[in-house]
Amino acid sequence: MTRDEAFFQFLLRMGDNTLILGHRVSEWCGHAPVLEEDIALANTALDLIGQTQMWLGLAGEVQGEGKSADDLAFLRDVWDFRNALLCEMPNGDFGQTIMRQFLFDAWHSIMLGRLMTSSDERVAAIAAKASKEVAYHLERSGDTVVGLGDGTDESHQRMQDALDYLYPYVGELFASDDVDAEMAAAGIAPDPSGLREEYDALVGRVLDEATLTLPKSRFAHKGGRTGQMHTEHLGHLLTQMQWLQRAYPGASW
């Protein structure tokens, strides 16, 4: 694997995370429990999709085959996606959506913080821009996890169920492979395993306040960020996200 090949994979991982999660969150548009939450979710989705344009735009540049961010988003199939499995998990109820967002935001904010000092100035610039938006996402998802976790008996139970269901998808965010080793050696991105301690501290603090209990098992489902095996949910998501290009190949405004 050359450095550019590894760099391309790394950029797909960043861009596919924000693309797939952004699409998932956008599925709430018009359906959230109250208007304010609907607006908040739609804005979060918008930020994530905006960040996708930057990551996948750069991925196309590094790949050097003349592909745009749109080409990469709409003309690849499941096996080519490199998002972490957590991002493709279904929305479930509102609590599950918020828990997934919090578990992702916590990782995202720490990762972007490190990427701001990347040796590649394009990566550093995207990270600096995105981290301002993600600080907001984290503030909101963290507050909402506390509000619902330490809320009524029912909201508490739903948040605990969401945490139990989603936590096995957290470990993948910190699994390192050859791509990560190459990126770390080039000073482009940190080795993800080095972010775990900070993540555990941040998540632990919020979950404590939310009176929620972290599952004991560190078992982790893997395969999303390497593309080896996605869950069955991603294919369904893509049929919706990509339907226009599938029905009318090459359609444009």
Place this chain on the structure above:
Amino acid sequence: MPQPSVEQVWEWLDAVPDPEIPVISVVDLGIVREVEWQDDMLVVSVTPTYSGCPATSVISMDIETALRDHGVDKIKLQTRIAPAWTTDWLSEKGRARLEEYGIAPPQAAGGPEKCPHCGSKAVEKVSQFGSTPCKAHWRCKDCLEPFDYFKCI
């Protein structure tokens, strides 16, 4: 036509309204970072506010249309993402106009200083997000009116 000065171009751009908040201009918003002539080509560098803000492409089109209306034909719009846009770049004129319009201007403290309608300091946050990516939703506890707060980033 003689080449208009860079100052003249800034003045023209200061008349291009933000499509979402038309009381302030794209210059007030601080997203026009640089204007320069490269031979006979006018290069305008624009920094987007939020990465997914749908107004960004409309703003670029409005800037181009305004410059063409003033007779500039060769225009290049450049997107510049670093340094990232910050609300520190809002002009004083822009901040005052936001407030008159009913949008509380950004404050380093992280929340509005006062209600833009009645001036009361008894305000509370409803949601971190509002009607556009750049705003949050607040309400006044005295006049009871809801209002937008321009988020400080």
